Amino acid sequence: MRRGKLTSFNFxxxxxxxxxxxxxxxxxxxxxxxxxxxLIFPLQGFTTRxxxxxxxxxxxxxxxxxxxxxxxxxxxAATILGTMAAIGVVRYKFPGRGLFVAVAAxxxxxxxxxxxxxxxxxxxxLNIPLSLWTVGLGHVxxxxxxxxxxxxxxxxGMEKNLxxxxxxxxATYWSTLLRVTLPIAFPAMVAxxxxxxxxxxxxxxxxxxxxxxxPTLPVYIYSQLRFPSRLPIVVTMxxxxxxxxxxxxxxxxxxRHWGSAPARSRxxxxx
Amino acid sequence: MTTKPTLNGLPAVELRxxxxxxxxxxxxxxxxxxxxxxxxxxxxEFFTLLGPSGCGKTTSLRMIAGFETPTAGEVxxxxxxxxxxxxYRRPVNTVFQNxxxxxxxxxxxxxxxxxxxxxxPKAEQQRRVREALELVRLPTVGxxxxxxxSGGQQxxxxxxxALINRPAVLLLDEPLGALDYKLRQAxxxxxxxxxxxxxxxxxxxxxxxxxxxxxxxxxxxxxxxKVLQIGTPIEIYERPNCRFVANFIGETNFLDGRVTRTNGxxxxxxxxxxxxxxxxxxxxxxxxxxxxxxxxxxxxxxxxSRPEPQPNLFEVAVDRVAYIGSDTQLFMTMPYGAKVxxxxxxxxxxxxxxxxxxxxxxxxxxxRPENALVxxx
Numbered sequence: 001m002r003r004g005k006l007t008s009f010n011f012x013x014x015x016x017x018x019x020x021x022x023x024x025x026x027x028x029x030x031x032x033x034x035x036x037x038x039l040i041f042p043l044q045g046f047t048t049r050x051x052x053x054x055x056x057x058x059x060x061x062x063x064x065x066x067x068x069x070x071x072x073x074x075x076x077a078a079t080i081l082g083t084m085a086a087i088g089v090v091r092y093k094f095p096g097r098g099l100f101v102a103v104a105a106x107x108x109x110x111x112x113x114x115x116x117x118x119x120x121x122x123x124x125x126l127n128i129p130l131s132l133w134t135v136g137l138g139h140v141x142x143x144x145x146x147x148x149x150x151x152x153x154x155x156x157g158m159e160k161n162l163x164x165x166x167x168x169x170x171a172t173y174w175s176t177l178l179r180v181t182l183p184i185a186f187p188a189m190v191a192x193x194x195x196x197x198x199x200x201x202x203x204x205x206x207x208x209x210x211x212x213x214x215p216t217l218p219v220y221i222y223s224q225l226r227f228p229s230r231l232p233i234v235v236t237m238x239x240x241x242x243x244x245x246x247x248x249x250x251x252x253x254x255x256r257h258w259g260s261a262p263a264r265s266r267x268x269x270x271x
Numbered sequence: 272m273t274t275k276p277t278l279n280g281l282p283a284v285e286l287r288x289x290x291x292x293x294x295x296x297x298x299x300x301x302x303x304x305x306x307x308x309x310x311x312x313x314x315x316e317f318f319t320l321l322g323p324s325g326c327g328k329t330t331s332l333r334m335i336a337g338f339e340t341p342t343a344g345e346v347x348x349x350x351x352x353x354x355x356x357x358x359y360r361r362p363v364n365t366v367f368q369n370x371x372x373x374x375x376x377x378x379x380x381x382x383x384x385x386x387x388x389x390x391x392p393k394a395e396q397q398r399r400v401r402e403a404l405e406l407v408r409l410p411t412v413g414x415x416x417x418x419x420x421s422g423g424q425q426x427x428x429x430x431x432x433a434l435i436n437r438p439a440v441l442l443l444d445e446p447l448g449a450l451d452y453k454l455r456q457a458x459x460x461x462x463x464x465x466x467x468x469x470x471x472x473x474x475x476x477x478x479x480x481x482x483x484x485x486x487x488x489x490x491x492x493x494x495x496x497k498v499l500q501i502g503t504p505i506e507i508y509e510r511p512n513c514r515f516v517a518n519f520i521g522e523t524n525f526l527d528g529r530v531t532r533t534n535g536x537x538x539x540x541x542x543x544x545x546x547x548x549x550x551x552x553x554x555x556x557x558x559x560x561x562x563x564x565x566x567x568x569x570x571x572x573x574x575x576s577r578p579e580p581q582p583n584l585f586e587v588a589v590d591r592v593a594y595i596g597s598d599t600q601l602f603m604t605m606p607y608g609a610k611v612x613x614x615x616x617x618x619x620x621x622x623x624x625x626x627x628x629x630x631x632x633x634x635x636x637x638x639r640p641e642n643a644l645v646x647x648x
Contacts, residue, residue, distance in 0.1 A: 159369060159374075161367050161369070162371050162373060164365075164371070165373070166373075166388075167358040167359045168336060168337075168358050168359070168363075168364055169359075169364065169432065170359045170360075170385050170389055170436065171359055171384075171388040172357075172359055172388075175388050180373060184375055
């Protein structure tokens, strides 16, 4: 095997791949500073007025606000429920555990559109009016498996008898949970929360079907695509979200590795 | 503050007819990890549960700690039945095999954990943490995290953390297993000294016979969920009560035969036609019984030429000689084909000359009747 040598094929493949991935995003950012309404070349000059208009658009800012509040609340709920499920699945053996995991992980493989239609039918059967709450409920369901997997991975990596050690030293079940299990799982819970929030913030299919009168950001952006005059603002918003999402994912990955111990030096070294 | 183990008052720990069986999942049979164990531990003694892996020693320890519940029988700690007492309300603390230090807490907070959950005042916590870390000779590591310590240091922290609660009984589950040989030896002596100093009953689980002999006041040898023998290290080594114990602790030679005569503690065993061995009978073997005679390799004397007639004198052929530093091990064959191993201590330096015995030589071996134990199995 040849190493360290970049053949010209490899090189061009890499360039093409990267361009296909990032050029559209780069264009988005470039056009958000372009002083023209139509998204066409040549560029017309630098401006920040779209950013100004974006901030002044109450509907747009309102939809961002809806997305944030709904995202935070649904991610919090998903993090709590998912962590509880992870502790149950990892720490206890109970009949039907395999089935429980399969059912909890199902939303990962069900297409969101199918889930959205199913939930829409359910809500209308139960006469529940559509609103941000119904979207939030949908997002809790799709985020539980994410949280479950991230937190369970951390709990599996945790030494088995730490909880026994805590109880041996006089801690009750709840005290052990609060002083040992949850602190060790905490970085994974933060990472799971951030991942859930990002998913919820982007999510379109469920939101589109289950939304009431107040749109989330993706739904609002979609509704604005009909009006050419609104396009630059939407593009600007998209750039902002893009940058914010990248920052958040980077932060979440960083947090996830907090407190994971480096390689252990157990039996070596003098006392 | 040295306390001698005493029988005054109640036993520190008592296991009364304890069983632990696990449902066997998909196979038919259930698994009996502990199969009718009776133990009574004196207050202040260093008591070791010794046996091969799977003999039920760790399960027994976990039942004392409260992590497992007996299927039948009862565990008593200081006279109190423990069936319905959870681990966090038992007056015992455990040192785990892998130490189980909390990775997210500093050493100081690890050691203070027991006091923190009991809401002991901060000032007293600090004082007792300092004392505990001094006791294990690690007064300066308080601010570090467990992963920043070596294995031996983590071991001591685990000890300090368990002792700070002043338990009536300290349970140790193969605590030296992960350490290298030299460190393990040093820690054995240190643990024993520490136990004398704090005067707490220690229950120590190990599969290492050397560890058990070095540290224990008494040893219980376990196999297949049962206790085979309980005794001091000397009793266990010098007077094993069955073939398993004789074989598991130290090295030994077994000669199979049938009892032909008994006379008080002495008895004669026929090991082959016309070949008799006289040994000590502590297992009430009677004439006609099928028995095993156990003779430790270091208790056999070698003679280069035929000595005066004496009991248990046999002519043997030397098969193989292995020099191992302190001893020379000789592998020999008895006239009727039985193999015997003999350890001969190297009193003289033999660098300049060939060792006296070589493969193919003829020699005589003998042993005293009190060193040949007749075991009924």
